[in-house]
Amino acid sequence: MKQKKDDEIVEENYQVAKLYITTENQTEITSKERYLNCIVQFESDNENWNYTADARIRGRGNSTWLWYPKKPYRIKLNTKAPILGLPADKDWVLLSNYRDPTHLMNTFVFTVGKNLRIPFPNHSRYVEVTLNDEYIGLYQLTEQIEQGTNRVAILEDEGILLSLDADDGPYLAPDETDNFWSEKYHMPVCIKNPKIITEDKLLEIKNEFALFENAINNAVYSEVESLLDIASFIDFMIIQELVYNVEVDAPRSIYIHKNKNGKWTMGPLWDFDAGFDFDWGTMYTGHNYFNSYQELVLGTSPVSHTGGYHVPSFFTDLFKNQQFVNKYKQRWLEIKDKIISEYWASTLLYADEFKIAMERENERWPIDKDNITEINRMENWIEKRVNYLSDVINNYPAGIK
Structure with a gap:
């Protein structure tokens, strides 16, 4: 070639x-x-x-x-x-x-x-x-999200990959040995790695996660930092709010991993077609988005869940800490101007290439939406949301610790 x-x-x-x-x-x-x-x-x-x-x-x-x-x-x-x-x-x-x-x-x-x-x-x-x-x-x-050299590159036997998911976890499969309700926040946890879970391994993972949860609940920055890659947590939560991913509330499709003797780290990211102000009233037919850019997941005060979803406090208790809030605000200022100019611009390159294929898609699966119109609506929604979130995040309470 x-x-x-x-x-x-x-x-x-x-x-x-x-x-x-x-x-x-x-x-x-x-x-x-x-x-x-x-x-x-x-x-x-x-x-x-x-x-x-x-x-x-x-x-x-x-x-x-x-x-x-x-x-x-x-x-x-x-x-x-x-x-x-x-x-x-x-x-x-x-x-x-x-x-x-x-x-x-x-x-x-x-x-x-x-x-x-x-x-x-x-x-x-x-x-x-x-x-x-x-x-x-x-x-x-x-x-596929899984442990592997070219996937989530953690150790096969000692690395931990968890899915926090109401469907995949103990709520719908209470008898499975690879899932549990977490101790502090009652989170539905499914173990994706290791693949073989003995009673001892299950107890070990439960205890490690409980230690992590207690640190988040205490919201002492140095204590949390010893167990969590805080930068990944901040970026992860910024993305959830940016696209208004209400499935954090359940939660669903939230992945977190750690290597042996390593820190808990958020990711990979997964499953966002229920974000972008999806109209759940039409969930069985789908396709309806972008009505309001002012709805919030974390709210105007994440700790008290004011003005947003009452997401599990696992995701919000760190906002009790002033140092965490400052870093969160600083990170938003670092990336906000790149969201449209760089990240969305890169995304549009895919749309430029699939235009002709989309015509065939629409013939095969006709819906009541025009792809180009909806892409333009999505861009407009993201642009307005970035501006709106800048005020919201800037006005987050400073934290009490």
Whole structure:
């Protein structure tokens, strides 16, 4: 292949590829638990990214699997491989983005997170998928969140990856041995790594998390700093508020990890198509966003939950501490002017490339929204929200410790 300049190589990441999936005997995918054997074939304008392999596939997701006609999927290759220029692994996710009329919500957050250096960010590749000879639309291909060299790079046996999630945790699966209610804040915790959980390991993780929770509750900066990467926590919470991710309230899809003898660190970021002022009154049909830019997750006073969701105090008790509040405000001032000029501008490059594919998507899955109009509405909403949050964050109470 002809050698390309650096800026041209970057542009390849935004191109839309083709993905052909053929299940064994062309069997329909009806389960989130049972994998079907399949063959996957990727075709890209970059010939080096073309790839065909044996794999398995199943459904994935919660509301996105249950409520909507366009389904998300999880692919497990039989052999690790670099897909569309991403580092090699077996496990990949196809996000349907049916609820999201822009197809950019997760991509925007991934882009912000990468620029803020939240560890182990997911990437986005857009693919038009044909399943068993039937065109099923435009999908976002990204990494499965899991322990791994090219995923969450923590130790396989000693590293800890947790999901704070009402659906994945003990609320819906109380008999599973990989989840528990946390001691201090009663958070629903699901252990994603280690994969093998003995009674002793479960107790060890519970105790470590309880120690961490107690430090947050005490809100003594030096005590918290010894256990938590505070910078990652600040960036993580800024993003939740920026996109009005109300699922922090449940919580859902909140990941946190630590290596052996390391600090708890927020991330990776995941699942943001319920943000951006999503209209939950139309949740079974989706597509309705951006009505108000003035709704708040953390409120005008995070500690007292004034003017916002009553999110678990796990996410707000650090605002008792004056040093934490000062660092939070300082970080917002550092990044706020980059949100539109850099992070959103980078996100729009994907939209520029998937315009033609979106026409086919709209024919396959017609909804009552125009993609370009909704992208413009999203930009306007983010721009107004940044200005609004600047006043809100500047006026956060200073803290009492």
